[in-house]
Amino acid sequence: MSTVTSDCRNPATPPLQDLRIGVLCGGNSPERPGSLASGAAAAKGLAQAGLTGELIDVAEVPVDQFARSIDVALLALHGLGGEDGKMQGALDLYGVPYTGSGVLASATGMDKTALKTLLAAQHIDTPRWAELNPALSTAATLDMIKHSLGYPVFYKPVSGGGSLEAGVAHDQQQMTDLLERAKVHPYERYMAEPLLDGSPCTVGLIEIDGALTALPVLHVRTDREFYDYDAKHDLTLRTETCPADLPDGLTRQMQATAKRVHQLVGAHGVSRVDFMVTPGGRAAVLEINTLPGLSEHGNLATMARAAGISYPDLMVHILRSAFSKPAYLP
Ligand SMILES: Nc1ncnc2c1ncn2[C@@H]1O[C@H](COP(=O)(O)OP(=O)(O)O)[C@@H](O)[C@H]1O
Ligand SMILES: [Mg+2]
Structure with missing residues (x-):
């Protein structure tokens, strides 16, 4: 109980x-x-x-x-x-x-390039990026990526999630293959970032008695090329460490950054901020999830458990956030 x-x-x-x-x-x-x-x-x-x-x-x-x-x-x-x-x-x-969040924060969180524009304006570390112009030919797109980012790159939909339709290109041929593969409904806008060599970390945020609380950092390791759809849905394809086995200073920095990102977009009640952490200790923000997965063994629930919050209590905290919104939320 x-x-x-x-x-x-x-x-x-x-x-x-x-x-x-x-x-x-x-x-x-x-x-x-x-x-x-x-x-x-x-x-x-x-x-x-x-x-x-x-x-x-x-x-x-x-x-x-x-x-x-x-x-x-x-x-x-x-x-x-x-x-x-x-x-x-x-x-x-x-x-x-x-x-969870209102209209504006939800829309901003769903649009990775809109979010990254805000992050960059606030000098919050996020990988450089280029949004692909669908009106350009494949040759012109390849040229743009080569000159603006160089290889290798990570390619993903602007409004995607769950690592769907994402991939890595080490050279122009692999990039051409991704471009061919990914022109599929419903994702129409795609972006590329320099491929960061590191591992994904994530920080859950929940409101507890009116106070936004950062949960312990969760560190994911996988032998797959990246933290892809299969690794996200199959526990045997990933190893999770929570609290993360990273230096205290770095985890505190990620928790503080996650809170800043949540507040910057005007998120409410619950969210999860994803990072890539490099061996050199760089923690770059990839995105914010304004409605993080709620599975009992999903990232958010694991982080809550590490903070001593049971799954039913997590649901009650989230439910309460429906009644603590400001009177007007854009
Ligand atoms: N720039 C990047 N460099 C390396 N890996 C990346 C990069 N961007 C995303 N990834 C990989 O893809 C995963 C999903 O990326 P993310 O931006 O969080 O999108 P999604 O909304 O699909 O979760 C990350 O956990 C990471 O493994
Ligand atoms: Mg993510």
């Missing part, structure tokens, strides 16, 4: 056990499988905390239908249409409180 009681310290929070909680998941984004897993885990976690969540697949039930039958939405959506501000805007219009 949860140790977080659902009576509220925030006077604006209604008693959680009285609420009809809709756990929104599924949808039509390429990250649908991960979202269904997040939703199922979240509903189970709520039940363990003595609360009742109704699983709602937003690809099956229209917003105008479920918005009338719930008091609060716990968002277990990932990717386009769910994590990018669109569902958030719809819920705002229907007056349904929801967990």
